[in-house]
Amino acid sequence: MLILVILAILGLTTACWDRKEMDDLALVIASGLDLTDDGQLEITLQIALPTGIPTAVQGGVKKKSVIVISGKGNNSSEVVAKLQQQLSRVIYFGHRGVIVFGEQFARHGINQVLDTFTRLPESRYNSYVVTAYKTTAKEILNSPYELELIPGIGITKIQSGKLNFPIKIDEFTNALSSQGRAPVTAAIKVIHKDTNKETISIENAAVYHGNKLTGYLSSQELKLLRWWTGQTRQMRYTVQLEPEDEQYKGTVGVELLQGGMNIHSVMKNGIPQVRVSLHASVRVLDNNSKLDLSKINNMKRAETLVSKQVENEAENMLAHVQRQLKSDILGIGEEIHIEHPYVWKKLQEQWNDIYPIVPVNVRVDIKIKRTGKTQAPPYVKKTD
Secondary structure (H helix, E strand, C coil): CHHHHHHHHHHHHCCCCCCCCHHHEEEEEEEEEEECCCCCEEEEEEEECHHHCCCCCCCCCCCCCEEEEEEEECCHHHHHHHHHCCCCCEEECCCCCEEEECHHHHHHCCHHHHHHHHHCCCCCCCCEEEEECCCCHHHHHCCCCCCCCCHHHHHHHHHHCCCCCCCEHHHHHHHHHCCCCCCEEEEEEEECCCCCCCEEEEEEEEEEECCEEEEEECHHHHHHHHHHCCCCCCCEEEEECCCCCCCCCCEEEEEEEEEEEEEEEEEECCEEEEEEEEEEEEEEEEEECCCCCCCHHHHHHHHHHHHHHHHHHHHHHHHHHHHHHCCCCCCHHHHHHHHCHHHHHHHHHHHHHHHHHCCEEEEEEEEEEECCCCCCCCCCCCCC
């Protein structure tokens, strides 16, 4: 009888007591964090409006697809509570695809909100993290993006395309807690501002030192960072093979097919010395010169010049990252930890001071594997 009573009670209590209907939720697609001039935290939410998404019944009627709301307070839980008072639906972060850090907020330090991202069960660890480039997160989330009904989804898709530098919240927090690698995110900015073509673009990277933003990488430096981390998809370079004249620019454009990086370190007088090798096979995309790349001498010359150009860019990037930004976004400390674990125990506490003076030697080796259908350029006249 006792068992029957227990089963009966269980049967009566198995209902959807904690269910949340979609019609009762305010689905946050993107959120942004800013620091106000008086030191308060400002949170901006981009919330999807289901009535703004066209259906077969609605036809092509265009309605507003999102609302963007902002609130200020001392911490994230206080601000979200204030924002909830403005909404008839419950704020839900389970569909958030991107988090934007405003520049001023990122430069001040982001520790005060990281706990919220990792503690709440509905917060997704696979949400992308981006940093606003010389602007606020609020402005980014209020900017239009014509290719998608919801701009936040557009940002998420750009990141998932892996053509810039996609970083998710779990990857960001892992780098933040590491002593051998500094965090870095993609940097998003507004272009064509105050025109009918205003939109967003991701062309740079944001570099952090500890929990604070310290500077940005250019688009060329971002390409090298992608190469360094094994993300060489659709990476292209243009090299000057010969002087420009009235007819030809003298350039050749190549695209990486396969690329890789090897790193090795040795200890000398207690300071690590690092050797880096970047290697890749490429295909020729365009030849705006008089040279016939089917000839071995011209091909070797192109390989040498492309290798030298990338090598110079890598050295300039390292000088920028090491001496100016002083941030180990390349994970050199992690490599030393792997190769010299006992030495790393002595260095790890002083790594931020040692890293800027570590010698790093770079060598680049580029090989042309494909020249396309054509041999000599089609506009070069044939000779007997």
